Amino acid sequence: MHFWRALCGIVGRELWRFVTQRERFISALVRPLVWLFVFAAGFRAALGLAISPPYETYILYEVYITPGLCGMIQLFNGMQSSLSMVYDREMGSMRMLMVCPLPRWFLLLSKLLAGTGVSVLQVYVFLVIARLYDIQMPWQGYLWVLPTLILSGLMLGALGLLLSSFIKQLENFAGVMNFVIFPMFFMSTALYPLWKLKESSALLNKLAQYNPFSQAVELIRFALYGQFNLHAFIYTLLAFIVFMAFAIMGYNPSKGMMTRKGAV
Amino acid sequence: MMKGIRMNKIVTGLLLSLALAGWVNAETVFVTLEKDNALAVVDPVAGTLIKTVPVGQRPRGIAISPDHKFLYIATSDDNTIKLFDAETLKELVKLPSGDDPETFALNPAGDKLYVSNEDDSLVTVIDIAKKKVIKQIKVGVEPEGIAVSPDNRWLVSASETTNMVHWIDTKTNEVVENTLVDPRPRAVSFTADSQQLWVTSEMAGTVTVMDVKTKQLLNSIRFAVDGVTADKIQPVGVVIDKDRRRAYIALGPANRVAVVNAQNYEVEKVLLVGARVWNLAFSPDQKRLYTTNGVSNDMSIIDLEKLTVTQSLGVGTYPWGVAVKP
Numbered sequence: 001m002h003f004w005r006a007l008c009g010i011v012g013r014e015l016w017r018f019v020t021q022r023e024r025f026i027s028a029l030v031r032p033l034v035w036l037f038v039f040a041a042g043f044r045a046a047l048g049l050a051i052s053p054p055y056e057t058y059i060l061y062e063v064y065i066t067p068g069l070c071g072m073i074q075l076f077n078g079m080q081s082s083l084s085m086v087y088d089r090e091m092g093s094m095r096m097l098m099v100c101p102l103p104r105w106f107l108l109l110s111k112l113l114a115g116t117g118v119s120v121l122q123v124y125v126f127l128v129i130a131r132l133y134d135i136q137m138p139w140q141g142y143l144w145v146l147p148t149l150i151l152s153g154l155m156l157g158a159l160g161l162l163l164s165s166f167i168k169q170l171e172n173f174a175g176v177m178n179f180v181i182f183p184m185f186f187m188s189t190a191l192y193p194l195w196k197l198k199e200s201s202a203l204l205n206k207l208a209q210y211n212p213f214s215q216a217v218e219l220i221r222f223a224l225y226g227q228f229n230l231h232a233f234i235y236t237l238l239a240f241i242v243f244m245a246f247a248i249m250g251y252n253p254s255k256g257m258m259t260r261k262g263a264v
Numbered sequence: 265m266m267k268g269i270r271m272n273k274i275v276t277g278l279l280l281s282l283a284l285a286g287w288v289n290a291e292t293v294f295v296t297l298e299k300d301n302a303l304a305v306v307d308p309v310a311g312t313l314i315k316t317v318p319v320g321q322r323p324r325g326i327a328i329s330p331d332h333k334f335l336y337i338a339t340s341d342d343n344t345i346k347l348f349d350a351e352t353l354k355e356l357v358k359l360p361s362g363d364d365p366e367t368f369a370l371n372p373a374g375d376k377l378y379v380s381n382e383d384d385s386l387v388t389v390i391d392i393a394k395k396k397v398i399k400q401i402k403v404g405v406e407p408e409g410i411a412v413s414p415d416n417r418w419l420v421s422a423s424e425t426t427n428m429v430h431w432i433d434t435k436t437n438e439v440v441e442n443t444l445v446d447p448r449p450r451a452v453s454f455t456a457d458s459q460q461l462w463v464t465s466e467m468a469g470t471v472t473v474m475d476v477k478t479k480q481l482l483n484s485i486r487f488a489v490d491g492v493t494a495d496k497i498q499p500v501g502v503v504i505d506k507d508r509r510r511a512y513i514a515l516g517p518a519n520r521v522a523v524v525n526a527q528n529y530e531v532e533k534v535l536l537v538g539a540r541v542w543n544l545a546f547s548p549d550q551k552r553l554y555t556t557n558g559v560s561n562d563m564s565i566i567d568l569e570k571l572t573v574t575q576s577l578g579v580g581t582y583p584w585g586v587a588v589k590p
Binding site for chain 2: 056059
């Protein structure tokens with residue numbers, strides 16, 4: 001019962017925060033939409049001719065990057081949650097949360113679920129706008145993508161949590177942008193398929209292949225076309241478990257980074 | 265007893281559904297492969313290439329007889345049009361076609377064949393049963409597109425360099441009238457009611473719609489594709505559905521098929537297919553359209569109800585012509 005109330009409280013707070021902060025809602029959508037309408041428009045014919053699964057025919061570039069932009073929404077959301085964790089810690093509301101008589105892992109997981117819920121909402125709004133822009137997936141794809149969005153959202157959120165346990169001050173967030181978000185996004189299959197990366201650099205191709213963000217994007221891409229990519233699913237799930245385990249360790253005052261930093 | 269009747273019903277139902285499934289799958293698409301000297305046989309419902317059969321040197325134009333029993337294939341470098349059994353794909357006869365046959369048309373009865381002889385500026389008329397050339401008609405320079413009206417009144421040949429369509433009376437085999445069209449006319453197609461003729465002009469990037477009765481221009485259609493320069497829009501193949509609701513035009517190196525409203529001549533949509541889309545053919549129920557994509561070595565399958573490309577399927581090198589057997 002306590003668990004349930006705490007979960008509802010945390011998720012409710014996060015959703016409420018999201019809905020009431022209209023600027024945050026709009027800005028979360030503007031980023032992928034600019035990529036879709038401006039960036040992709042310039043690269044319409046750039047994909048060349050190979051057809052790679054799950055596609056069965058030729059596609060425009062904007063169709064290709066749509067799943068990648070869904071992933072981008074979740075990546076930025078994960079980082080945003082990590083930012084808010086650091087903020088909470090600085091403001092002291094984290095202390096309130098951490099002293100409640102529930103296991104720490106549960107509190108972190110609740111926080112994670114809350115962030116994921118928000119990112120899933122954002123992705124669906126984005127997909128609706130993309131559909132109006134004639135980027136249409138099969139109807140069942142919109143349903144199939146829900147569980148994959150939850151898993152990828154959890155994985156990227158866990159990564160955010162892990163990072164937030166490292167970040168001492170709010171100002172350091174710029175470093176996270178440069179060292180985590182951009183390399184993760186650009187060295188992935190979000191913008192270019194693997195075969196295209198392979199043409200330019202074997203190293204880049206390998207990096208993109210092992211990038212968990214790539215796997216999350218591929219999981220979303222296949223699901224949007226009603227297909228299940230087992231390899232991407234296992235990879236994303238494992239990445240989530242590893243990130244989450246380290247995040248829980250990171251937030252443990254007796255073992256984690258907190259002791260060294262003396263924060264919380 | 266009751267049980268027996270029920271079993272009978274189940275068995276009949278099963279057999280019926282099997283027969284229906286067989287009927288649905290029975291549709292076969294044939295694609296000539298210019299560089300492979302072969303014919304690709306495709307099951308478009310399953311979306312698979314069944315087999316590739318050698319047919320002769322540089323096969324291009326292809327047509328199926330009205331009773332769907334025979335396939336005609338222009339093997340350009342063999343200087344002949346070959347007749348194949350559409351079921352077994354065995355070569356039956358070689359028809360005298362004149363030099364370098366590329367495109368040709370069958371009359372509605374399926375007993376005469378009209379061939380464009382590009383190098384000689386001729387249209388050759390062949391009596392299929394007698395395997396004989398009846399007549400050679402002098403037309404403009406580089407005749408290419410050729411079609412017979414469904415009412416068998418007109419034979420039309422388009423000459424690429426003269427920029428004309430030549431109206432030939434099928435009774436006399438004489439050119440009755442010539443009409444100027446936009447530069448480099450490539451393909452011609454009549455509407456099912458024989459009232460309109462659609463002509464694609466490769467260099468001008470246009471499609472001319474003409475009234476058959478008056479031989480006058482009804483409309484000229486232009487195309488624009490986002491992200492594609494105008495010089496790449498080179499209309500080639502054109503087909504019009506039987507109700508004259510929509511026409512579909514292959515835009516060549518623009519890699520698109522244009523969907524045109526055949527009532528008001530407005531371009532409704534352009535669909536992305538493979539590279540250098542050339543020729544088009546409907547499925548027998550006109551619910552699907554098949555395209556040959558010369559440079560990307562594949563064919564695309566378009567769902568005409570949803571107006572989406574469902575699949576692009578590798579068939580072989582330089583796919584050129586396409587014909588469908590129900």
